[in-house]
Amino acid sequence: MMRTLFVQKEGGIFGAENYQLKVIPGLLAKGIEVEFLRLYTDYQGGKGGEFIDRLNQLGVKTYEVNIGKYPTPKVLNQIKQIANGGQFDLVHAHLIHADFHLALIKAFMSLKPVLVSSKHGYDNAFTSKFGFDASKQTNTPYFLLSKWAERRMKASFTISHGLRNFFIGTGLTKSEKMRLIHYGFDMPENYLSKGKEGFRKAPKQIMIAGRLIGFKGHKFLIEAMSKVKHTFGSDVKLLIAGTGGLEGILRSQVEELGLSEAVEFLGYSKEVGSFMANSDVVVVPSISEGFGVVFLEAFSAKTPVVAWDVPSGNELMKHGKTGYLVEPYHTDQLADQLIEVLDSPQEQEEIVEAAYDKLKSYFNLHRMVDETITFYQEALG
Numbered sequence: 001m002m003r004t005l006f007v008q009k010e011g012g013i014f015g016a017e018n019y020q021l022k023v024i025p026g027l028l029a030k031g032i033e034v035e036f037l038r039l040y041t042d043y044q045g046g047k048g049g050e051f052i053d054r055l056n057q058l059g060v061k062t063y064e065v066n067i068g069k070y071p072t073p074k075v076l077n078q079i080k081q082i083a084n085g086g087q088f089d090l091v092h093a094h095l096i097h098a099d100f101h102l103a104l105i106k107a108f109m110s111l112k113p114v115l116v117s118s119k120h121g122y123d124n125a126f127t128s129k130f131g132f133d134a135s136k137q138t139n140t141p142y143f144l145l146s147k148w149a150e151r152r153m154k155a156s157f158t159i160s161h162g163l164r165n166f167f168i169g170t171g172l173t174k175s176e177k178m179r180l181i182h183y184g185f186d187m188p189e190n191y192l193s194k195g196k197e198g199f200r201k202a203p204k205q206i207m208i209a210g211r212l213i214g215f216k217g218h219k220f221l222i223e224a225m226s227k228v229k230h231t232f233g234s235d236v237k238l239l240i241a242g243t244g245g246l247e248g249i250l251r252s253q254v255e256e257l258g259l260s261e262a263v264e265f266l267g268y269s270k271e272v273g274s275f276m277a278n279s280d281v282v283v284v285p286s287i288s289e290g291f292g293v294v295f296l297e298a299f300s301a302k303t304p305v306v307a308w309d310v311p312s313g314n315e316l317m318k319h320g321k322t323g324y325l326v327e328p329y330h331t332d333q334l335a336d337q338l339i340e341v342l343d344s345p346q347e348q349e350e351i352v353e354a355a356y357d358k359l360k361s362y363f364n365l366h367r368m369v370d371e372t373i374t375f376y377q378e379a380l381g
Contacts, residue, residue: 002376003033005088005113007079009067009097010038011045014211015293016094016120019159021051022185025058026369032376035061037082039097041068071101080105088113090376093153095120100145103152116379117149117156119163119178121290128214131288131328132162132311134169147172155379157181159291162311179375183291184368187359190273190301199271199278201264202237204342207279207303209272209294210286212244217285217308220331222253222263227335229262232342239275241266276301280348281341284313285334292316295323299359302352306337316363322355 006024010017024034036055040047047064055062065078079101083091091113093102098117105111121127123142130136137143150156150173157179158164164180167173193199206228210216218240225238240250240263247265254263269275276282282298284307295316298305307313309325317323324341326334341348 001031001033002090002373002380003035003086003088004090004092004376005035005037005083005086006092006094007037007083007098007102008039008094010040010049010051013051015291016118017051018293019120019183020094021054021058022365023369023372024055024060026365027372028058028060030369030373032373035063035086035088037063037065037079039065039067039079039101041066067097067101071104076101076105076109080109080111084110084112089380090114090116093117096123096142096146096149099149099153103149106152114154114379115152116375117153118181119156119158119167119290122146122163122166124213124215127288131215132166134166137170143170143172153177155179155375157375159183160289160312161315162288163290165311181368181371181375182363183293183296184362184364184366185293185296186365187296187300188273190277190297191303191356193274193277194302196274196278199274201239202235204232204236205279206236206238206338206342207241207276207282208238208285209241209276209282209297210284211242212240212246212250214246215287216242216244217287218246218250219253220285220329220334221283222250222257222259224331224335224338225259225262226257227332228338228342229259231339234261236262236342238263239266239279240264241269241272241275243268273297273301276303279303280345281306281338283307283334283338286310286313287328289313296359296363299352299355299363302356304341304348304351305355306334306341308334317355320351322351322358324351 027034052062063082067075093099106115168175276298282303282305289312291312305323308328310328319325324337326337
């Protein structure tokens with residue numbers, strides 16, 4: 001029986017954490033033993049919390065190590081004792097903090113299990129400016145640490161072609177070393193919430209969901225809303241679900257454009273799927289996405305998606321078949337596409353059914369778990 005230790009720094013439940021909460025039960029059901037080492041800091045998350053509680057509810061044995069701001073011999077030894085003391089076949093690192101700490105142990109101490117890594121994304125500061133343009137990457141500290149850590153991995157995988165191409169294009173890794181495993185989740189059937197009271201705020205409703213941070217591209221959608229509102233007047237409204245550091249700036253942008261009546265900030269919501277299901281279109285104007293679970297949530301809601309023609313949206317959707325792709329950063333074209341979708345609700349039925357079929361046939365948990373097990377077997381082999 002294969003035993004795996006997952007390791008990740010966690011300070012809130014976002015994309016990678018939601019992945020863990022899906023893939024770990026899937027692996028357990030297939031007979032893979034999984035334990036989890038949570039790395040944390042006092043200034044981001046602290047000890048314990050919802051993520052650890054949910055893992056424990058799944059029956060997963062968990063450990064926690066306070067890593068502080070910089071790696072220390074004491075911290076590295078704590079991690080080493082856990083990794084070497086559990087008779088694990090593999091240590092599976094997620095995100096840069098886990099990658100770097102485990103790579104240090106492998107390079108300068110001793111690590112008994114095979115070390116592998118998943119790449120769920122890249123440096124937010126870089127992707128907010130350049131997306132996945134490998135030509136813009138310079139020798140930043142993040143890049144150099146990532147490259148050094150990656151050389152200590154037996155094998156790695158990314159969650160999208162766009163991210164894999166970026167890692168290879170920058171020289172962070174070699175093509176023969178890095179695999180691809182798309183996310184695949186058994187999503188809630190969001191479309192069953194259609195018609196549910198309280199989730200329709202306007203006759204024509206646009207929805208965006210995600211953290212209010214730079215690379216998510218909220219500013220482009222708000223700019224496009226000027227033209228959309230000019231077309232539909234008070235019949236149209238944009239709902240923004242999520243919180244983040246840019247909320248004040250985005251609210252100011254809404255006011256400056258005279259869109260206060262056409263845009264509503266929902267804040268954090270556990271009902272995103274229901275809002276999506278009762279919207280006419282979901283927009284993903286991200287500069288880049290390592291994957292973008294929001295696409296799958298919208299597919300499950302059977303609501304059409306409009307996104308920039310960039311990774312990974314342009315590998316998750318086909319324009320005019322399972323969604324709509326717009327030339328990046330052209331807000332006028334974005335507005336035109338939104339107007340077209342809002343004007344043709346009947347034509348969207350074929351689009352959303354095709355996207356839902358893709359969700360069920362490919363972007364499912366069974367496929368992702370099986371590919372992960374194959375990845376483990378190859379790394380051990």
